[in-house]
Amino acid sequence: MSHFLLMVTYAALVSVFLTVLWRRKPRAQLKLFLQLFLGMVVGALALAWLMYPFPSGPPAPIP
């Protein structure tokens, strides 16, 4: 599985869980799910973009 797919799976799982835990009405559930899911996925992508110019160490040697 790719990193992105795993991240999306994780975000979906946690979002569904918190939505069922915290909301009762379907409309409120949908709203909270979208807020949590998109917040996690878009937030992670934005953070990845921000970190892109700052590599954590020397480049890996080319085999």
Next chain:
Amino acid sequence: MSKKNRSDGEPKAGERKAPPPPIANAWLASALAWLVPGAGHFFLGRRVRAVIFLVLVLLALAIGCHLEGKLSWVFSGSLLATLGTLGCMGSGAPYFVLRFGLGYEGNYQAAGYEYGSAFLLTAGLMNLLLVLDAWDIARGLKE
């Protein structure tokens, strides 16, 4: 004169509202919720939600095990390892079945080790939230 009639059921201004009556044994509901994910909600009559919670927590555990993530156990004595172990133990019986029944520990050389560890820890933390939720429902603090 104003302090005379206190037993009419209406809270006066500045008075604390009486706590709602408990609907079930909160200790038992919380213990069940910790032991088997969703069991606390099932005990409290929230059966559909109980099944959803059971599926979600077990799914997180299954994905974590499939990726060969770490099922934490305190061996170094560090604070983070202890917290990680307590978080993973939040899964309840599945943690002990995996760890001691099936001998599962994880494989740090696996490609999905870090992701798997996150899924396993998250499963435990989700179940701990269910324990708190079951407590609140049983005490009548939440619908």
